Amino acid sequence: xxxxxxxxxxxxxxxxxxGKIAYGTGxxxxxxxxxxxxxxxxxxxxxxxxxxxxxxxLSVNSNKAQFWPNYTQHLIGGGMSYRMYVEWFRHHGWRHxxxxxxxxxxxxxxxxxxxxxxxxxxxxxxPIADMYLFDPLGVVLFSHxxxxxxxxxxxxxxxxxxxxxxxxxxxxxxxxxxxxxxxxDLPWSxxxxxxxxxxxxxxxxxxRRLNEEDSFSFGAGLRAGxxxxxxxxFRTVDLAASAGVFYDRNNSLLASFVMAKTKEYxxxxxxYPGVLQxxxxxxxxxxxxxxxxxxxxxxxxxxxxxxxxxLASDFH
Numbered sequence: 166x167x168x169x170x171x172x173x174x175x176x177x178x179x180x181x182x183x184g185k186i187a188y189g190t191g192x193x194x195x196x197x198x199x200x201x202x203x204x205x206x207x208x209x210x211x212x213x214x215x216x217x218x219x220x221x222x223l224s225v226n227s228n229k230a231q232f233w234p235n236y237t238q239h240l241i242g243g244g245m246s247y248r249m250y251v252e253w254f255r256h257h258g259w260r261h262x263x264x265x266x267x268x269x270x271x272x273x274x275x276x277x278x279x280x281x282x283x284x285x286x287x288x289x290x291x292p293i294a295d296m297y298l299f300d301p302l303g304v305v306l307f308s309h310x311x312x313x314x315x316x317x318x319x320x321x322x323x324x325x326x327x328x329x330x331x332x333x334x335x336x337x338x339x340x341x342x343x344x345x346x347x348x349x350d351l352p353w354s355x356x357x358x359x360x361x362x363x364x365x366x367x368x369x370x371x372x373r374r375l376n377e378e379d380s381f382s383f384g385a386g387l388r389a390g391x392x393x394x395x396x397x398x399f400r401t402v403d404l405a406a407s408a409g410v411f412y413d414r415n416n417s418l419l420a421s422f423v424m425a426k427t428k429e430y431x432x433x434x435x436x437y438p439g440v441l442q443x444x445x446x447x448x449x450x451x452x453x454x455x456x457x458x459x460x461x462x463x464x465x466x467x468x469x470x471x472x473x474x475x476l477a478s479d480f481h
Contacts, residue, residue: 167329169246169343170276175365176389177428181337191282195275195292202297208288219294231291235299237363242345243270244303245322248313267304274300321348325362325411325418328435328449330463339461340433340451346382346411346418348372365389366407366425382411388425429455438465 174181198205206215217223218231247270254262278292307313316322322345329341344364351357360372360382370384388407409423419440424432431454438449449465 166273166276167338168326168341170273171280171329171338171341172277172343172365173281174338175342175430181332181339182335183331183338184336186280187284188279190284190286191279192275194282194286194289195278198289198292199296202290202293205288205290205293209290215290215294219290220298231294235294237367238343239274239295239299240303240306241316242303242343243274243300244307244312245316245345246270246273246324247304248307249324263308270300270304316347319349321358321416322346323413323416323418325413325421326364327433328437328451328463328465330451330465332461340435340453340463346413346416348380348382348416360384362409362411368407368409368423372411378414380413380416382413384409388427431455 171183173179180186206212209215210218219235220232222232222236247266250266250269251262254265259265274296278295281291282289307316325344325346327340327342327344330339331337332339342364344362344366347361348358351359356374358372358374358380360370362368362370362382362384366386366388368384368386370382372380372382374380385406385408387404389404405426407423407425407427409421411418411422412420417439418437420434420436422432422434423430433451433453435451436449438447441447441450446466451463451465453461453463455461
């Protein structure tokens, strides 16, 4: 919920304080659009514009490429998350794991659309494409065992999200973001794989197996910087160069260092629970450089399942 639902707060010009989000206005506006999708499409350019921006991956104009996150984050990322939750609920003995996962995904995406909408009032087609098309298609797609097996075993897909933390000084949500990683085995090598890491960013590179369990990955690409409001009511993002290095064990991320030429989070260094051992406790930690606030440091604890986030604090 914190990584995916509030993912847009990573962008440079979004207020990170959870108490400053216009939840009521955002939810009301999302409901207005999904309740009357045909009017929303008509008022924002018509069906051809809707299909070009949101559905058909044909345009190379970044201002009309809203379809890209629809495919990567909602269709594939959302579908993978749905399947992962199904297996989690099933493993822990919950009844009706598919219904529980479906309810979780609905909550996740309603929060996501509400936070993205924030205080805006007016017609938008983004929630229509997400909630009527790509989110349900992701569930259908990953409900098929062959598809799940392909992404899980051939592409080695995994959730490599950050460690969300709260700054108690002002209620800011720090170091959040839902990320996915894919690896594809090179046919001529037993150690090297093509590597792709994405979320509100995309880094392409290579991964190298160090042994039977551990791998080191690196990639470079682009990251979303500021959210830009266009004159026609649509939104896009400006892009900045990014790069990262990652260390995982059995495809479970243990440490990462990501850099980007953005105003927020010029770098993020994350070490996950399971790496460090202090007096029998294995905390996670992160250090980030926020250009406008200086350095921020945070701790997370895997032995506190009721605490949805760690604690963070700025220091200079």
